[in-house]
Amino acid sequence: MFVGIDVSASRGLDLCAIDDRRRVSALVKARDIEALEPILRAMPPEATFAVDAPSGPSRGPGERAAERELRRLGVPLYAAPASEASAPAWMRHGFAIYRALDRAGHPLFAGGEPRPGVAIEVYPHLSYVALTGTRRGAVPKLEWTRAALRGRVTGLGASADQDALDAACAALTAWHFAAGRWVGYGDPDEGVIVAPQPVRDLARAEPAMPNQLALPIETTALPRRVVAPARRTFADRVVGIAAGIPSGRVATYGDVARWAGKPAAARAVGTILAARAWQVPCHRVVSVRGAPPPFPTDAAERLRGEGVPLRDGRVDLGACRWSGPP
């Protein structure tokens, strides 16, 4: 039995249990942890639990290693604060669930050999990406997640809402964990985030596919961890994307950062382009306000020559913003 729990402060707790053939055997909404605890106690001792919430506060001053690793992989997520008191309500509910699970004989997995009956921390969004090898893109979330679970979990029913799907995704991640097809991110001392083994094509999907997790994934000894990207760096991807901007179109620094897998790295895109200006038509990367870059100094002329309309020295983003790599 594999049990996923989705945590929300306002919408309650969703629990989904699947059997070893990944069929849904229970789908429960619990108002609060008091309502959930008897259900947890009724589960078999060998059941594996997966909870969509941090297992505890961060130990150090900054974010946890797991959050740092995933952010570097372009999968940003909630950051557990340094103390429980400063955590948002849904996180405190999550902490309480781990404690309830521990009381029920399901301790938190903290590295080492996986064994039945433990609780693991999961992040459904990461699991969806790992399972499908794609990012959501413009697809509505409900549709994307339902498609990701189709064929992988049966018996969900068409009426399952987003919270139920996320609980099912957590349960599926627990199934992968028990089957040995999983990766872990982070430091066992402060919490490991478990995800299904990413599909093999992820590393090959590079470069510049905005809907791909375009980073190499590799598993090693326990706890299985992602190792540093070995092939293409962020800077390489930025250059590849910038080089692909068609004549007559522009992209913003933020666009390029997003397509390169790091939505918050717009500033770094500027740094990278400045250093490699000779490699790419970097005059086609402009600020979100439409301002052309300072170099080359004739960027505005070049853009005009390519048919990009400029007004008051700024390009009309609405007219010529590139929609991204195919």
Next chain:
DNA sequence: TCCGTGACGCGAT
């Protein structure tokens, strides 16, 4: 390893 530095972006004023 650590720290300062930007061709950024966003929300507040």
Next chain:
DNA sequence: GATCGCGCCACGG
């Protein structure tokens, strides 16, 4: 709108 403050993040010394 314009400007400012602050968070962001890859790089290089």
